[in-house]
Amino acid sequence: RSTPGAVSCPVCMDAYAEVIESGRLMVSTKCGHLFCSQCIRDSLARAHSCPTCRKKLTHRQYHPIYI
Amino acid sequence: RSTPGAVSCPVCMDAYAEVIESGRLMVSTKCGHLFCSQCIRDSLARAHSCPTCRKKLTHRQYHPIYI
Ligand SMILES: [Zn+2]
Ligand SMILES: [Zn+2]
Ligand SMILES: [Zn+2]
Ligand SMILES: [Zn+2]
Numbered sequence: 001r002s003t004p005g006a007v008s009c010p011v012c013m014d015a016y017a018e019v020i021e022s023g024r025l026m027v028s029t030k031c032g033h034l035f036c037s038q039c040i041r042d043s044l045a046r047a048h049s050c051p052t053c054r055k056k057l058t059h060r061q062y063h064p065i066y067i
Numbered sequence: 068r069s070t071p072g073a074v075s076c077p078v079c080m081d082a083y084a085e086v087i088e089s090g091r092l093m094v095s096t097k098c099g100h101l102f103c104s105q106c107i108r109d110s111l112a113r114a115h116s117c118p119t120c121r122k123k124l125t126h127r128q129y130h131p132i133y134i
Binding site for chain 1: 072082084095098099101130
């Protein structure tokens with residue numbers, strides 16, 4: 001989350017390339033916040049809200065993005 | 068679309084920073100493809116499909132992303 005327009009996961013701080021190389025996906029929530037697929041899965045197992053903005057979120061309200 | 072993880076619009080080729088500075092948004096389609104808000108709007112006025120993967124797409128099936 002340093003360079004504007006460079007994608008990383010704000011939970012684990014992994015850059016996009018690290019996420020992809022380790023077999024994860026980048027996902028976007030419906031509210032427009034980006035995470036790696038592992039962090040969003042772990043987070044939704046604990047709370048049904050977006051880790052960034054706290055809006056209500058279910059596992060059906062995010063999808064992979066392809067950059 | 069050069070650096071992995073660096074976001075740009077594949078239609079107008081503008082980098083994320085240019086998109087934001089000109090008052091546009093970056094959006095993600097439901098199918099996970101990213102565009103600037105102007106290009107997706109123009110494109111959907113012509114065809115109801117994703118410019119990248121050609122899946123059926125309406126104006127309700129994309130949302131802004133915040134990087
Ligand atoms: Zn993560
Ligand atoms: Zn959110
Ligand atoms: Zn564009
Ligand atoms: Zn698509």
